[in-house]
Amino acid sequence: MPLSELAPEEDRAPRRGRRKEARPGELLDAALDLFVEKGFAATRAEEVAARAGVSKGTLFLYFPSKEELFKAVVRENISGRFAEWEEEFKSFEGSTADMVRYCMRVWWERIGSTPASGITKLIISEARNFPDIAAFYQQEVIRPANQLIRRILQRGVERGEFRPLDIEYAVFSIVAPMVFLIMTKHSLGACVPQEYPLDPQRYIDAQLETLLQGLCVRPAAGGRP
Structure with a gap:
């Protein structure tokens, strides 16, 4: 409740x-x-x-x-949502590529675009000075988030949709672009040229395209595996 x-x-x-x-x-x-x-x-x-x-x-x-x-x-704003997300992914019937798309887009909709995303910047900025809250955030947010992404990637590999991956490190390929988006949002866009402000939806779509083109299985030349 x-x-x-x-x-x-x-x-x-x-x-x-x-x-x-x-x-x-x-x-x-x-x-x-x-x-x-x-x-x-x-x-x-x-x-x-x-x-x-x-x-x-x-x-x-x-x-x-x-x-x-x-x-x-x-x-209230972040870790309490993991049970809901777990149920959504358990019942997901699409391809794993679609699951990755859903994961990143829904994360932005429910967390990234809300004030709650500022908590990530707070942790990055102040973790060294407050190790207890950093450890709490690691346990309550980072660990379950990484486990969920890990299971999504493993699903893709097991179904033959993704090539064999170093799953532990492939997780960061999904996490890192979202952290960059948060830091840009909460740091006045310091890393983005002023002539084109960052559009979150276009950014996520571009990251997805690059990410999934690198993950999806492609037939070898001549049709041989």
Whole structure:
């Protein structure tokens, strides 16, 4: 159950009528915005509470520390989606190339194009200074994401759709372009020439074309394998 549904009934009144309390979902929304805007180190608990319109004491009733608040934000917006994605891929009936296309496009739609993608930039920027939250992100996001991509690639190899691959490293061929897209989005496009702003859909389609042309099995010259 999403954390936004855990609030008591009295907290579910229209927002204007209840400024002394806030349900967890409002606190998580405020925390996500601030973590993305300011980073982990610079975000203060009282700022999150103020943006949600409650006291710091109310915030700590739900989340006893900034670290626990950050973990809840990650679970609500990113890692909590893996069960849903697992079910989608289990029931996927198309080719593995289509599954890779679906994976990258849906990731952008559900995570990359939303404020939640800023969490990745935060982790890249601050992991060295906050090893505990980096380890948490590794366990909750990076590891399950890589496992899911690994299974997709393995499916393609086993079905004869992809050539034999070094699966462990081929995973990064899918992950790296998406990380670049996130960093471009949240770093004011520093890596992209100003004369042509990066269009996310065109970028993903171009990456898919390059990636899949390198993965798909092609008949050898003369029709021999």
